[in-house]
Structure formats: structure tokens, C-alpha cells
Amino acid sequence: PAAGDDLTPLINSRLSKKIQSLLLLVAQKADKENVKVFAVGGFIRDLLLNIKNHDLDLVVEPAAIPFAEELNKMLGGRLTSHEKFGTASIVLPEGIHIDLVTSRQEFYARPAALPEVEQSSLKNDLFRRDFTINTLACSLNSPGFGKLIDLFNGIGDLEKGLIRVLYNLSFVEDPLRVLRAIRFEQRFGFRLEETTLSLMENAAQTRVLEKVSKERLHDELVLALQEEKAPEILIRYFTLNIAPMIFPGIRLSDALQERLFAAREMCYWANRNWPDTEVVPGNLYLAALLLEAPFQEARHICRRLRLPQKQREPILAAVEAVPRLKEKLLANALKPSELYRLFSGQPVETLLLLQADSKQSRIWESTALYWEKLRHIQPHISGHDLRELGFKPGPGFQEVLSHIRAARLNGEVKNREEELAMAKKMLAARERNNA
């Protein structure tokens, strides 16, 4: 496609019926309210790349908030507006997000050249964006619904597969774009355009990323870790020398690279084969990285990255436990009861990190055995049965039951009768000793 082309055929063939009718509704409303509305950014980029995108970005002229309010009367979504920025967002129950921004007529736009003026306010808005491939727009007003607008040669870069900033100070103005560039580069398999790459290297050298707030950094990292190519993205942080500003003290080794790729495999494998288990790949990637640092540093990096406690805990538990578990597992062949004791209470992240960290078949077999079988095994008998046998409840019960579980894990008792017999023997011996 080229600037001026009609995107209607693509809209009709590539977008879901829901999004198609949403676009039509926005268009009708825009004409009725007498405002100009453009669909812009990632939505148009992904439409052209034929990738699903449920986030609709709209540029509205002259004002986004009143239009969002009108629009939402028909949509009945959850509307949030920010008066200060002239922006609004609507969340629809189907998981569709609509973001609306105001494109303001700039004072220097000459009212004499009307069509020019019309474009210049959109152009102003698009010029503030990160990369040319994100500056594509599509008009939603009629006449001209579906008309592709390409003011910064985004189409050319989309076709060549290039990530290109719009101006030289782009990374200085917002250093977070360095990370966004890498995310898009890896997601689409694109390349960083030559000047963009050298501006990025310059940004890395001058450590501009340190100026980004920890919260924005955290949010971007969350997005990066959700990508299918997250391991490649993280590795790229290192090769472009940006990693020291995000994960200080961690170096890229061959072992780390292998562990990151293995972590992805392990997550896919676990989510396929362990239906009752849900693993968040991003947590495993972070744990894989942090395994390179001394534990105190790992903890410090987690704080720096503003990871919430609920996320930090399983990650740090895995980082702490894996070297110890690996050593024990590789030193001796362990009985099932010993495996149970070793792994009991460990989150699944720990087991998967162990697998990602070592190709030894013994590690693979023991972790799978524990997660698939051993952790579910309970004795057939309970404290209730012990009381029925005539023993007095006390701390001894728990000990006896643990012992029986261990015996069951090792195949030393096979059924309820054998467990009862074993319990009876143990408790009787205890009573004799106490007497």
C-alpha cells in the first residue's frame, strides 16, 4: 500500500467483525459530532503486517475527551479521562482498548492554507511518536474513510523492515524508546536503521536510560518479558550495552544465553504437559538472569526493578534454591522420599529453572517425577485412623504420617493395610519407649 490508498479492503478482510463495526461506529460518531478522527500507530502498523491488535489508538481533533464521552454512550465501556493531557481511554468488556488523544491545532498553522492546516495538527501529533512504523494513520471520516496517511515514510520502513526514529534527539528526549526499539526489532524480526542504531549506541554510552523513572522502566520490562522473543530481547540489551542500566552487575555468558533459551522451552513444555500448572515465562527469564548474580545482588536488582513482592518471591526462591538443589541432585541418586523432602514447598519456577540450568537427565527426571507424581502422593491413612487404633493424638502423629508417606513414596508400603500395620508398630514402639 501507499499513502492515499484505501485500506477498506484490508479492514474488511483482516479485522474481526467486532473491530470492523467498532471502526464504523467511531466513523459515524465522528461525522455526527463534526470532529476529525484518525486511527493511528500500532493499530495501523499491525493491520498492514496482518497481526492481531486489540488496541485502537485514535487521534481526535479538536478534542478527545468530549468525543470519548459521546462515543462511550453507545459503547458502554469503562471510560477514564485525563483532563490535563486531553486524553481518554475506553475499555470494552471484550478486551478491546480504545485510546484517544487530542491533536491540537498548533498556533503557527496558517489558517489560509486549510488542507495544510488539517494535516499539520495530525502531523504534529505523529511527529512526537517513537518510530516511523508507528506513525501511520488512517482517516475515519467520510468522505475518505480508510485513506492511508503516511507522513514520515512509515510504509517504506515497514516494507524494508526498519526501525527508524523520527529525529536525532529522539532517544535523548525519551530514553525508554531505546528499549521499545529493541522490542519491536525482535518482535517483527526487523533491523535498526543505521543512524538509529548509532544514536542508540550513543544513548547507551551516555547512560541516558538512568534518567527514566523506575516505574516506566518496570512497565516496559513487563512488556518485553511477555514477548515470545523475550530471550532474544534480553540478550540484545546486553550486546547493545544497555543491560548495565537495567541489571547492574550481570554479565552475558554463554551459560546465561543457553539458560534463557532453555527457560522458554521449559515454559512451553510445562504449560503443555502440566495442565494444572501455570508458569509465567517472564518470571523464569528474570530468575535465569539473576542466577548470574550473588544472591544479595539479585535481591537488590528485584527491588530496583520495582517487582511486586508476589512476583519477587518465587523468583528469588528459585534463584536461591537452584544452585543448592543442583549440587545435591548431581552428587547422589536420591530415593523418591528424599526427592520429596528436597523439593517440597518449592514453587514450580524453581523446578523449571533447574531444568533450564542443566542438561543432565537426572535433573530432568527428578523434577518431572516430583512434579507429576510425588507431590500428589498422600498416605492412605490419617490421624483419624491412628486414633481409631487407640493411640492418643499428639505431635507423634505427624511424624508417623510423614514416615508413612516416605515409605509409600519409596514403595515400601503399598496399601492401607500395610500403612496401618506400619503405623501401629511405630506408635507401639513409641509408647514402650515413653513408658
Ligand code: ATP
Ligand atoms: P504494542 O503492539 O506493543 O501495543 P504499540 O505501538 O501499539 O505497540 P503502545 O505502547 O500501545 O504501542 O503505544 C501506542 C502508540 O503510542 C505507539 O504506536 C507509538 O506511536 C506511541 N508511543 C508509545 N510510547 C511512546 C514513546 N515512549 N515515545 C513516543 N511514542 C510512543
